[in-house]
Amino acid sequence: QVQLVESGGGLVQAGNSLRLSCAASGRTFSNYAMGWFRQAPGKEREFVAGINRSGTTTSYADSVKGRFTISRDNAKNTVYLQMNSLKPEDTAVYYCAARPDIFSSGTFRNYDYWGQGTQVTVSS
Numbered sequence: 001q002v003q004l005v006e007s008g009g010g011l012v013q014a015g016n017s018l019r020l021s022c023a024a025s026g027r028t029f030s031n032y033a034m035g036w037f038r039q040a041p042g043k044e045r046e047f048v049a050g051i052n053r054s055g056t057t058t059s060y061a062d063s064v065k066g067r068f069t070i071s072r073d074n075a076k077n078t079v080y081l082q083m084n085s086l087k088p089e090d091t092a093v094y095y096c097a098a099r100p101d102i103f104s105s106g107t108f109r110n111y112d113y114w115g116q117g118t119q120v121t122v123s124s
Helices: none
Strands: 003-007 010-013 018-025 033-039 046-051 058-060 068-073 078-083 092-099 118-123
Touching: 003 092, 018 033, 018 092, 018 118, 033 068, 033 078, 046 068, 046 078, 058 068, 078 092
Parallel strands: 010 118
Antiparallel strands: 003 018, 018 078, 033 046, 033 092, 046 058, 068 078, 092 118
16 A cells, blocks of 8 residues: 655746645555646546656656656655646646556556645636
């Protein structure tokens, strides 16, 4: 069992930045690839970014490429999502997720563990 707790969400103006954190506990964090997903009201949960177990390989949705950066610190059991140049369309609940595999996945069904989510609201 892996427990995930997100933090760092909030209300920001367009163009500003936020950094989300996801703290993991329970199992060996470095055994899990990690992903960030988001869900806006009335929309399906969508992939934002993923990172492999060692932190050497990352992937991003086209909508955030060049603006968001995913990283992890296995010594701190934490994965981060640095979000720059935020847009109103980035408004959503952001979730981190873990899967017991080498590489991340862009499909939410491939993840076994989820956090409770943190709200990000970007005003225009």
